[in-house]
Amino acid sequence: MKASRILTCVVAAATVLMISLVGYGGSGAGNPIAHAASRPYAGQTVSALIAYPSPPASALQQFTKATGIKVKWTNVDWDSLQTKITAAMSAHVYFADVTDVDWSRVGQYHILKWFVPLNKYFSPGSLRSDMPQLSAFTVSGELVGMPFDSSYMVTTINTRDFARAGIKTMPKNFAQYNADLHKLQRSHVNAHPLGIPLAAQEGLSTYWYEVTGALGGQVLSSSLKPQFTSPRSAGYRALAWIVNAYKSGLVPKANIDMSDTDEMQSEMAHNKVSTLFSDYAGQISTIYDVPGTSTVVGQVHYVPTPGQSGTGPNLDNPDGIGIPTTAHHVGAAVEFIRWFTNPRNQARWAGYNGPKNVIVGFPLPSRVSSLNMLVRARKAAQGQELATLLKTRSRPVFPNGPPPNYAAFSAAVNTSIHQAALGSISVSQAIQRIAAAVHS
Amino acid sequence: MREQTSGPPPDDPLQAAASAGVRTWRRPLALPRMRALPYLLVLPLMAVIAVLAVYPTALTFIDSLYHIDLLSPPQTFVGLQNYTDLFSDPDVATSWENTGLYVLFGVVLSTVLALIMALGLRDRFRGRAIMLAILILPWALPAVVEGVTWAWIYDPSFGVLNSLLHSLHVIQSYQLWISGNQVSSIFFIELVQVWQITPLSAVLILASLQTIPPELYEAARVDGATERFTLRSITLPLIRPGLSIAIVQAIVQSMNIFDQVYVLNGNALTGRSILMQTYLTAFANLNFGQGYALSFLVTIATVIVSVGILSFVYRTVEF
Numbered sequence: 143m144k145a146s147r148i149l150t151c152v153v154a155a156a157t158v159l160m161i162s163l164v165g166y167g168g169s170g171a172g173n174p175i176a177h178a179a180s181r182p183y184a185g186q187t188v189s190a191l192i193a194y195p196s197p198p199a200s201a202l203q204q205f206t207k208a209t210g211i212k213v214k215w216t217n218v219d220w221d222s223l224q225t226k227i228t229a230a231m232s233a234h235v236y237f238a239d240v241t242d243v244d245w246s247r248v249g250q251y252h253i254l255k256w257f258v259p260l261n262k263y264f265s266p267g268s269l270r271s272d273m274p275q276l277s278a279f280t281v282s283g284e285l286v287g288m289p290f291d292s293s294y295m296v297t298t299i300n301t302r303d304f305a306r307a308g309i310k311t312m313p314k315n316f317a318q319y320n321a322d323l324h325k326l327q328r329s330h331v332n333a334h335p336l337g338i339p340l341a342a343q344e345g346l347s348t349y350w351y352e353v354t355g356a357l358g359g360q361v362l363s364s365s366l367k368p369q370f371t372s373p374r375s376a377g378y379r380a381l382a383w384i385v386n387a388y389k390s391g392l393v394p395k396a397n398i399d400m401s402d403t404d405e406m407q408s409e410m411a412h413n414k415v416s417t418l419f420s421d422y423a424g425q426i427s428t429i430y431d432v433p434g435t436s437t438v439v440g441q442v443h444y445v446p447t448p449g450q451s452g453t454g455p456n457l458d459n460p461d462g463i464g465i466p467t468t469a470h471h472v473g474a475a476v477e478f479i480r481w482f483t484n485p486r487n488q489a490r491w492a493g494y495n496g497p498k499n500v501i502v503g504f505p506l507p508s509r510v511s512s513l514n515m516l517v518r519a520r521k522a523a524q525g526q527e528l529a530t531l532l533k534t535r536s537r538p539v540f541p542n543g544p545p546p547n548y549a550a551f552s553a554a555v556n557t558s559i560h561q562a563a564l565g566s567i568s569v570s571q572a573i574q575r576i577a578a579a580v581h582s
Numbered sequence: 583m584r585e586q587t588s589g590p591p592p593d594d595p596l597q598a599a600a601s602a603g604v605r606t607w608r609r610p611l612a613l614p615r616m617r618a619l620p621y622l623l624v625l626p627l628m629a630v631i632a633v634l635a636v637y638p639t640a641l642t643f644i645d646s647l648y649h650i651d652l653l654s655p656p657q658t659f660v661g662l663q664n665y666t667d668l669f670s671d672p673d674v675a676t677s678w679e680n681t682g683l684y685v686l687f688g689v690v691l692s693t694v695l696a697l698i699m700a701l702g703l704r705d706r707f708r709g710r711a712i713m714l715a716i717l718i719l720p721w722a723l724p725a726v727v728e729g730v731t732w733a734w735i736y737d738p739s740f741g742v743l744n745s746l747l748h749s750l751h752v753i754q755s756y757q758l759w760i761s762g763n764q765v766s767s768i769f770f771i772e773l774v775q776v777w778q779i780t781p782l783s784a785v786l787i788l789a790s791l792q793t794i795p796p797e798l799y800e801a802a803r804v805d806g807a808t809e810r811f812t813l814r815s816i817t818l819p820l821i822r823p824g825l826s827i828a829i830v831q832a833i834v835q836s837m838n839i840f841d842q843v844y845v846l847n848g849n850a851l852t853g854r855s856i857l858m859q860t861y862l863t864a865f866a867n868l869n870f871g872q873g874y875a876l877s878f879l880v881t882i883a884t885v886i887v888s889v890g891i892l893s894f895v896y897r898t899v900e901f
Contacts (some may be wrong), residue, residue, distance in 0.1 A: 182698055221844075224865070225861075225865050228865050228868070229865075232652055232870070249870070250653070253653060254652055254653070278629065341761070341847075341848045341850070342847070342848040342849040342850035342851075343848040343849065386698065387729075395738060395756075395758060395760065396737065396738030396739040396756075398738075398758060398761045399733075399736075399737075399738060399760050399846075401763050401845075401848055408738075414739065462887070547653055547867065547868075548652050549865075549866035549867070549868075550862075550866050550867040553849050553862060553866055556849060557849050557850060560761075560848075560849075560850050561850070561851065561852075564761065564852070566852070
């Protein structure tokens with residue numbers, strides 16, 4: 143009897159305590175226990191070392207207010223950052239809590255286990271429909287990084303130049319596109335109508351991947367074997383087309399020194415060329431339609447990628463963010479990535495809340511839902527087309543993830559194409575060198 | 583004032599001197615101390631060099647004897663395998679060839695230009711201090727900034743160089759300064775570095791020039807020596823210390839050229855320097871073993887060429 147009374151008292155006391163706690167919890171932010179539970183990483187500072195401009199200070203302050211996590215954002219140039227990541231991670235030392243995950247290095251990071259797998263913090267299966275480019279950061283089921291913007295290669299055309307050359311309909315396939323280029327040249331609308339960045343740098347590699355995709359192939363098989371060695375293969379024909387385009391004068395002579403897409407877009411914006419086969423999505427509203435930076439305002443439009451037989455794919459080129467395994471504050475870093483990539487913020491970085499809230503140079507949101515928000519608010523030029531391309535046509539360059547030795551592979555690609563364009567080596571020699579880099 | 587003492591002088595001369603109020607040093611102890619002093623004075627510097635240069639070089643050499651490829655573990659001892667692999671790599675051979683041209687262009691151009699600048703600045707004139715300050719500016723700029731600036735100058739479409747030469751009717755059409763061929767690419771890339779390293783060479787040579795006593799020139803003038811003779815027989819021999827240091831710094835800089843090549847020429851083999859190749863081997867291919875071997879070879883090559891030049895050009899000069 144006595145024991146049961148004591149038990150009853152204990153249960154009653156526990157119940158009262160539970161009820162009071164629940165009641166306290168209902169009061170929301172004023173509840174210190176709930177508050178602490180919702181801010182488990184308060185007081186920590188996340189060091190973000192990223193080759194990207196910072197989000198607006200006011201946005202970062204809001205994040206700190208909500209989570210108690212401070213963010214120290216350092217913007218470094220892309221090349222230096224890659225060296226930093228390699229140096230720090232090969233020495234197993236801390237350098238940042240979050241940093242860039244370049245899609246091209248995902249295979250390498252996966253093999254070397256340099257980044258914390260994000261599968262247990264994010265659900266790739268449920269996110270994939272909203273983030274189509276998630277697959278660019280997934281290798282053998284492991285999510286190495288989260289895409290924080292959406293970028294894919296698109297074909298842009300100066301429709302005014304095309305009309306002046308008597309081209310009434312936009313090219314529907316690659317053969318027609320090629321014929322149109324020659325027509326533009328012959329009609330003296332533009333002596334060098336095509337832009338290709340031919341310096342031995344990453345931009346040239348990307349261009350080759352995109353043309354290869356358009357011609358109906360891919361560079362490497364799912365088991366990372368070369369798919370471009372046969373003269374009839376898409377990769378071989380794409381390389382030959384790039385080289386011939388330069389040699390035949392379709393591409394301005396100066397482009398042999400053109401290091402990357404920025405310069406090529408400047409060429410397009412100043413009407414030095416009339417079309418870019420492999421341009422970045424989202425640049426019409428940020429470059430070509432901006433009077434201060436362009437002389438072709440209202441003239442440039444996206445067209446479906448002219449493919450081998452109909453519309454070709456648009457290869458992914460997104461930026462990603464991840465957590466190095468040497469990070470000090472993994473939990474806080476996850477919180478930050480979750481906030482940075484959430485649908486509302488993704489739309490915000492692209493201008494949904496006005497120019498004060500954008501990240502400078504942010505191309506497009508990584509999420510379809512965010513892009514739809516921009517489309518509904520009419521904040522993205524040709525936004526509906528871009529959203530459709532993102533949902534239906536964007537493809538990773540390497541479906542099963544890039545090769546672990548991607549950097550060496552890409553260096554062989556761009557060096558060889560550059561040399562072939564200069565005439566130092568033949569197309570077949572360039573192909574052999576690239577294939578040798580794959581085998582090595 | 584020396585103190586006066588009374589009584590017979592002590593037998594020990596040191597004691598005698600001390601008693602006479604003269605500060606003396608005990609000879610047997612003083613000699614080793616005097617000999618050790620120079621070594622003691624350079625010891626901190628030697629320690630710094632040992633920690634920052636000798637130790638890493640030794641470590642680099644040891645690591646170069648291992649297979650250290652992050653994508654192909656494990657790490658194993660391979661002896662000189664990395665070196666033999668490098669010697670049979672055509673890209674490495676091209677990079678060495680390119681680097682030889684960088685050094686040739688860099689040393690010749692920077693030394694000649696620096697000598698001309700130093701001779702121009704030797705005599706005092708109005709605005710000389712401002713000229714010196716302007717002269718040193720390119721040296722203070724980061725190499726990447728210079729690379730980007732010169733990329734605009736060399737731009738084949740709208741670069742200043744093309745525009746200027748075209749307007750002067752020197753060229754009929756806009757030229758491709760970089761990427762045309764190996765020699766022209768290297769020449770124009772190295773020109774950017776020459777622009778950067780010449781000021782320091784000029785200052786080093788100017789410092790040497792200013793140590794030459796004016797009496798020597800006056801005597802030569804009295805003897806009827808021409809300007810050319812004075813330059814060849816007085817100036818050049820007497821500035822050899824400064825000249826040799828200027829040449830060595832030009833060798834070190836041009837042997838290690840990287841930023842300008844990267845900005846102006848990317849990965850292209852036409853202008854790839856040996857340091858660029860080292861970077862690609864280590865940080866792109868992740869083959870650190872070969873990267874260490876190449877770094878070690880670059881260090882050894884730099885030391886050999888520098889010491890060779892020093893022994894050929896450097897002479898002690900005393901007035």
